[in-house]
Amino acid sequence: MKIERQGDLLLRGQIRQSLSGYYDVAIEGVTYRTRARGNFRKKGEAPLVGDWVEFKAENQNEGYILKIEQRKNELVRPPVANIDYAIVVTACKEPKFSSNLLDRQLVMLEKNGIKPLLFFSKADLLTAEETMRMEQVIAAYQKIYDCQLGALDSDVVLTEKVQQKVIVVMGQTGAGKSTLLNNLKPELALETGEVSKALSRGKHTTRKVTLLPIKNNLIADTPGFSSFDLLEIKKEELARYFPEFQNFAIGCKFRSCIHLNEPDCKVKEAVMNGEIQTSRYENYQQFQEEISKQKIKYRK
Numbered sequence: 315m316k317i318e319r320q321g322d323l324l325l326r327g328q329i330r331q332s333l334s335g336y337y338d339v340a341i342e343g344v345t346y347r348t349r350a351r352g353n354f355r356k357k358g359e360a361p362l363v364g365d366w367v368e369f370k371a372e373n374q375n376e377g378y379i380l381k382i383e384q385r386k387n388e389l390v391r392p393p394v395a396n397i398d399y400a401i402v403v404t405a406c407k408e409p410k411f412s413s414n415l416l417d418r419q420l421v422m423l424e425k426n427g428i429k430p431l432l433f434f435s436k437a438d439l440l441t442a443e444e445t446m447r448m449e450q451v452i453a454a455y456q457k458i459y460d461c462q463l464g465a466l467d468s469d470v471v472l473t474e475k476v477q478q479k480v481i482v483v484m485g486q487t488g489a490g491k492s493t494l495l496n497n498l499k500p501e502l503a504l505e506t507g508e509v510s511k512a513l514s515r516g517k518h519t520t521r522k523v524t525l526l527p528i529k530n531n532l533i534a535d536t537p538g539f540s541s542f543d544l545l546e547i548k549k550e551e552l553a554r555y556f557p558e559f560q561n562f563a564i565g566c567k568f569r570s571c572i573h574l575n576e577p578d579c580k581v582k583e584a585v586m587n588g589e590i591q592t593s594r595y596e597n598y599q600q601f602q603e604e605i606s607k608q609k610i611k612y613r614k
């Protein structure tokens with residue numbers, strides 16, 4: 315798209331790749347290689363992959379970015395802005411499944427307006443009994459989020475509504491993020507496994523992040539793990555990031571109910587009735603405790 319401003323012809327596009335200070339901006343199938351002007355650095359801002367920017371370019375190789383448009387959201391790991399969906403990779407086993415860690419990531423994503431898609435990896439490692447247990451866990455999450463169970467060579471199924479979206483892959487170390495990305499795009503040939511990655515660490519001094527066109531979407535080739543900072547969340551706000559609480563919360567006696575010790579709390583009732591998963595509520599309680607403790611610690 316072209317924009318006319320103060321007599322200058324500006325272009326507007328989305329950064330699809332960043333590499334050693336260069337940003338490749340795509341507009342309608344054409345890519346411009348650009349750089350950011352020094353004034354961004356002075357302000358402590360840096361363009362991110364996924365950013366919508368206004369830039370000037372004499373040709374396709376020498377553009378410079380003048381403006382970064384306001385972001386819908388951004389993550390540090392992976393460093394991407396304007397994310398629509400995150401595929402949260404969680405191993406059923408190795409590393410051991412932790413609902414606490416998963417719920418932490420889900421809260422962080424909800425807070426940032428990123429829709430989670432849950433991918434449970436390493437189903438092939440489970441015994442018959444463990445499979446049954448995991449299927450119950452997944453069935454419970456399935457009521458809240460789109461879930462998939464996968465093994466080594468699994469692909470991700472993106473439903474019809476997931477089109478033209480910016481997607482990142484995230485999850486705990488060893489969860490199988492690189493394995494999944496390789497399955498989505500074999501040309502990527504990302505290294506997998508702790509040992510092989512540790513050996514080659516340091517070789518890659520330049521950090522390249524690319525949004526790859528995969529299955530009618532743009533998927534970041536760099537997976538990451540963003541745990542959430544509880545400090546940024548207020549205790550009155552936390553329940554909002556548990557979508558399945560919402561329908562019950564409107565029935566609570568007190569409008570300001572935070573579903574901990576208040577009487578006539580419909581959320582707690584729903585936990586008792588089995589309508590809300592106990593582990594989700596327990597994690598909610600634990601996060602509330604952490605928030606309270608942090609508030610005390612930082613006020614001193």
Ligand SMILES: Nc1nc2c(ncn2[C@@H]2O[C@H](COP(=O)(O)OP(=O)(O)OP(=O)(O)O)[C@@H](O)[C@H]2O)c(=O)[nH]1
Binds near residue numbers: 466486489491507
């Ligand atoms: N059996 C089995 N192994 C898997 C599966 N997915 C990944 N792995 C293995 O688990 C190990 C870790 O997988 P990676 O894809 O490197 O995990 P990652 O999340 O990218 O790890 P980090 O980069 O450390 O964060 C590798 O040895 C993979 O081969 C799976 O579904 N089944």
Ligand SMILES: [Zn+2]
Binds near residue numbers: 573581
């Ligand atoms: Zn309540």
